[in-house]
Amino acid sequence: MLAIAVRPGSPGSVHARELDRPSIGDVPDGRGVLVRTIRVGLCGTDREIIDGLFGTPPEGADHLVLGHESLGRVEAVGDGVAGQLEPGTLVVATVRRSGTSPYDRIGMYDFTTDPPLERGINRWHGFLSEFYLDTEDFLVPVPASLARVGVLLEPLSIVEKGLAQADEIQRRLRIWRPQRAAVTGAGTIGLLVTLALRLRGVDVTVLSRRPAPYRNSDLVKALGATYLSTAGTSLAGAGRACGPFDLVFEASGHSPFAFEAVGALGANGIVVLSGVTGGPRPIEIDANAINQDLVLNNKVIVGTVNASRDDFVRGVEDLVRAERTYPGWLERLLTTPVHGLSDAGAIVTALADREAIKAFVVVDRSLDAAP
Numbered sequence: 001m002l003a004i005a006v007r008p009g010s011p012g013s014v015h016a017r018e019l020d021r022p023s024i025g026d027v028p029d030g031r032g033v034l035v036r037t038i039r040v041g042l043c044g045t046d047r048e049i050i051d052g053l054f055g056t057p058p059e060g061a062d063h064l065v066l067g068h069e070s071l072g073r074v075e076a077v078g079d080g081v082a083g084q085l086e087p088g089t090l091v092v093a094t095v096r097r098s099g100t101s102p103y104d105r106i107g108m109y110d111f112t113t114d115p116p117l118e119r120g121i122n123r124w125h126g127f128l129s130e131f132y133l134d135t136e137d138f139l140v141p142v143p144a145s146l147a148r149v150g151v152l153l154e155p156l157s158i159v160e161k162g163l164a165q166a167d168e169i170q171r172r173l174r175i176w177r178p179q180r181a182a183v184t185g186a187g188t189i190g191l192l193v194t195l196a197l198r199l200r201g202v203d204v205t206v207l208s209r210r211p212a213p214y215r216n217s218d219l220v221k222a223l224g225a226t227y228l229s230t231a232g233t234s235l236a237g238a239g240r241a242c243g244p245f246d247l248v249f250e251a252s253g254h255s256p257f258a259f260e261a262v263g264a265l266g267a268n269g270i271v272v273l274s275g276v277t278g279g280p281r282p283i284e285i286d287a288n289a290i291n292q293d294l295v296l297n298n299k300v301i302v303g304t305v306n307a308s309r310d311d312f313v314r315g316v317e318d319l320v321r322a323e324r325t326y327p328g329w330l331e332r333l334l335t336t337p338v339h340g341l342s343d344a345g346a347i348v349t350a351l352a353d354r355e356a357i358k359a360f361v362v363v364d365r366s367l368d369a370a371p
């Protein structure tokens with residue numbers, strides 16, 4: 001079967017390669033589930049891996065199969081698989097695999113203190129192949145009605161985890177009912193955060209660099225949220241005009257926002273950071289002012305990465321609600337398809353397309369052939 005792989009650490013090594021098709025017998029005790037890949041989303045992490053900046057191959061391998069944002073259909077299940085999965089079920093796989101830390105042992109592998117095992121990223125092959133093998137614990141069933149948009153579940157799971165973290169932390173307040181939020185960044189994550197917050201009835205202001213109108217600002221408007229360009233407004237200015245915010249979700253990867261966001265928060269507010277920002281970026285900040293604001297106003301800054309199975313499951317519910325509340329909106333994020341697994345260069349091109357919201361690989365065309 002065909003797959004797309006890189007030699008981690010070697011920029012430009014992305015290539016299509018032939019691999020043996022896995023078989024359910026490769027997993028002991030009949031627990032194997034063979035999945036036929038339908039679509040795989042591409043993101044900045046894939047770009048960094050392709051550029052040789054990130055990623056680790058599995059032990060003993062010189063290559064890493066890419067792809068961590070999956071959607072597939074169960075092809076076959078082992079006789080030890082007891083639950084909801086049967087041939088034909090649509091599934092999205094979680095990304096992390098369990099290590100041995102106490103968190104891993106209670107299913108919270110997104111909080112592992114081990115070096116992470118992440119499919120398509122770190123020490124485990126990903127999903128950019130015609131088939132992949134996994135076990136039931138890591139496969140989340142998705143209703144057939146989400147076939148066209150289910151590939152957005154992994155990025156949404158990151159959002160779900162960030163919001164769940166905020167809820168968990170803000171239980172300290174006894175009454176936490178966020179009413180106003182700011183989202184920095186209007187890429188896939190920023191748009192999905194805006195969606196999730198709008199589905200929860202929160203008033204949302206999105207800040208991003210590019211002046212409106214353009215595709216992403218139109219998508220923000222379609223959710224009944226406000227779009228502001230940072231060319232005309234600072235985060236502090238947005239806080240004065242539309243805040244103070246109960247929550248700021250940083251999804252632009254512009255790390256100075258981590259500090260600016262504190263000032264745009266109201267008392268007791270929380271900043272959630274989701275950007276994985278590589279390389280140095282020295283800036284000058286007024287450390288006293290930020291420190292004092294955090295202390296005197298009981299504010300919190302929290303980072304969030306990866307997601308647990310529960311976050312994926314909550315994401316499925318939000319995808320269903322989104323299709324009902326904002327029909328057609330999710331599909332508008334899927335701007336940039338790459339067809340098939342034979343042309344690795346097309347993946348590089350799609351990832352470089354600055355107009356793209358979500359680039360994705362169509363691995364199995366049957367969905368696109370469907371009416």
Ligand code: BGC
Nearest residue numbers: 043045095118121305306307
């Ligand atoms: C993935 C996460 C992963 C992170 C760091 C992101 O692109 O969505 O699942 O933990 O990269 O490896």
